[in-house]
Amino acid sequence: MDTTPPAGPGTATPTRGPRTLAGCRAGDTVIVDGIDLDERHRFRLMELGLRAGVVIRVVQRSGFGGRVVARGPERIALDGGTARAIRVRISDDTEETTR
């Protein structure tokens, strides 16, 4: 479980270790570093647009670590386990990418 103190909305807070999406607060803009799921589900998340290097914004915290993330106008709901499997880092640049 990530023990990094949550950052404020939209702020770039230095992290002390690996950070997952589950540790992000609503409003955080982060960059996907990697996804620690099996190959099939990692590929499916990639098809959904969650690929390494993509900038996403946490829209909503839900119960049990679930997160809703925004990639542009798209909204993707992720359960807590999946959110914990997505490694992220705080984005220094909040500009949206369409990679």
Added chain:
Amino acid sequence: MTAPMNGLPPHTAEHGDHAHRRGFGALFAGRGDQTVRFDRRDTDRMSVVGRDGGARTEATDGEHEADALRHVVFVGNPNVGKSSLFNTLLGARTKVMNAPGTTVLLETGRLHYRGPDGNGPAEVWDCTDTPGTYSLLPLSPDEKVAADAVMGAEGLPRPDLVVAVLDATNIARSLYFLAMVVELGAPTVVALTMNDLAEAQGCGVDAERLSALLDGLPVVAVDGRTGAGTDRLVRAIADGFRGTPVPEGLHPLTGTANVRAWVEDHADARFDWAARIIRGLDLQMRDRVTLSDRIDRVLLHPVLGIVMFLAVMYLVFQATTTLAGPMQDWFDVTVRGWLAAMVDTVFSWFGPAASTGWAHALVVDGVLDGVVTVLTFIPPMGIMFLLLSLLEDSGYLARAAFVMDRAMRTIGLDGRAFLPIIVGFGCNLPALAATRTLPDSRQRVLTGMLIPFSSCSARLSVYLVLAYAFFRGHAGSVVFLMYVLSVAVILLAGLLLRHTKFRGLKPEPFAMSLPPYQCPRLVMLIRSVLGRLWGFVRGASSVIVTMIVALWVLQGIPATPGAGSFGQVEDVHDSVYGVVADAVAPVFTPAGFGDWHASAALITGFVAKEVVVGSMSQSYNVAGGDDATEQRQGEGTLGARLRESFDASSGGHGRAAAAAFLLFVLAYTPCLATVAELKRQYGFRTMLQTVGVEPDRGLCARRRHLSAAEARMVSAQSSRWRRAGGSGTMPPDRRHADGDADAVTQVIADLESGMTLEACARHRGLPRGFVAMIADHARRTGRLQVMDLSPRAACGEAWCNPDPGSLICAGCPLLPRHKPTPQKRDLDRDQAAGLPHALRDGLRVGGTGSPHGGLLARLRSRRG
């Protein structure tokens, strides 16, 4: 071309009849809606054949022109408005859900096109609506169906044209999907939906500009909810049969390729291509807080979200109880009076005697009572369907699945399993069909076994009558409590199954695209509700009327001397019906409702839960007459009779007996149609286990379902081995380094590759009995997975027919392969000591095995 109506193209449409049968007929239903058994390994084996279309997709061939029947497949991501568009085009009564993956069946319909002016020769387009999918590499059965449909695999016709439905609000993901579709080589037309939402979000897509960027690939902006743009889409489809361009940067598939490799290897290139197109569109894809985000702050809040969910559920079911009552009264009193007067008038034409004969009683007390009973179900069903449609179309149901994800995980399911279960609160049958949205076969079976615990609308009538009869003033709360209990039973049963039959079931990661909230369109809402309501009436009426007429007949047959003549039995207790009900009633005495009226109603409730109240009312009517209005409310004669009966049968604890009766109705066997659907979807054994007739022997036994593809593979292997005389060549990917392997490993490898015991013995130059002992040893030590071929094993009742002369099933390559246990080169002392036991209980060769065990003996018994 005739004048368009409401913006729709001048065509007529037919749609397939997907109505399910109910009653006894359901047991003999055909396999039109075949369950797609799915295994992840299917995707590894999937292959796709390209069309070698070059820079332009392959045009329609002469064969299709000759029969003037063209196959058009609609494909797209979930929640892009595909079903709405299909409905608008064809008038097919497909279910329109606003949650991902709810298009469960392949809906088909025929569209008659007569050219742009409407005067040309008729062209018949065989259109297919596929389940939503994010990829052609499927993770679930419905996605596999979609992939098969667009590829023309698994017996589905190869499409002459594909309509790729793209979501303008999710253009990046849509373009990635389009790339795969185009690369298949079929002519493709793009239907761009959700344009109004995209405009509102500031990321609207210009269809003409997109078409230009796609090098002329037809792109038509459409709105399936209003019909806007469908004219142009139909014309684009007609033109598209001649072939459509392949956008630069995409490479049509040539030859045959493995689907997984084809999808995965070119994913980056497709994303890059999509990014280039998006850059060309110059979209302002700014990430901003939308109205949906603001709403989700409440509805998806960790605490408030669950509170809101429960509140919504409470409102739904309060509406079905409090709003439906007066309308039910109107049907029960006014309509019944009108119909009875009409019947009396007709019979009066034949003289006074006709109005007192058994034929009159049959029509009034049998047929008419059944019809009115059906009519009284319309208000609560209509309200429920209306509210469900509102939830679906507004986008909340997708959120509800997310909110409930954690709760579903406790029983091994993900949030998507909530959707079929909540649909089950309307009717169990569509809920069972909706289980195919789940990506794991075990999750589908588990969900299917839980769905009968969802209190369907038919049970609502029983709850209402009992609640009003025994808990007047708190009827709404009692009914709500029944639904809460239903959820509790589902969770408990799920936990039990999770830790027994489905031990080891791991939920799939939950990743779902959330659609923006939308205001449901009235026309689509009414169409959806009417369609569902008609389906209910059509499906339920035959069963209800038939059963009530049958009950009347049973009540009309005298069973005791002096009871009267046919149709003139004074006391129903003296009829055949009363005798049967009396015989069953003692079973329910411990629960306090050992009353023959209740037992008779429960018996008929197995056929259809809708009949329970009708059966009660009819039996009480015959006994002493009743007022129909107060039957529904439970506050009149029926309620009084129920209170009298339950008080008498429970020793004065009528309320407790009523509560027990309500619980029994909640949990006892589902209706006959649901039972038939369970058998059709999951097999005979699962059906029995769900109903509770057969104890779950699967707790300790290995059981597997074979997919059609698996069965074909086994069959093909079996045939190949037979043709080769049982000495075929081991597949290269499974070949073992014989030089480094011991005898056990070699025999295992041979059996796994499909050899028979005899073939293996010949191949290895070993005694056949010794090979059999090795096989049994390997089986007992876990190195060789042997299928359970006991009677009614899944493989035997599905598509795979075990070959009695071969051990191909014993070494079934479909079984999960485990890494060999630490190598034991030779049989140790204990194992050697166990050999006689193995000979007694395990494999036998030459028919000398015990009739109580032995794989071959069981195989032979199956052949016999």
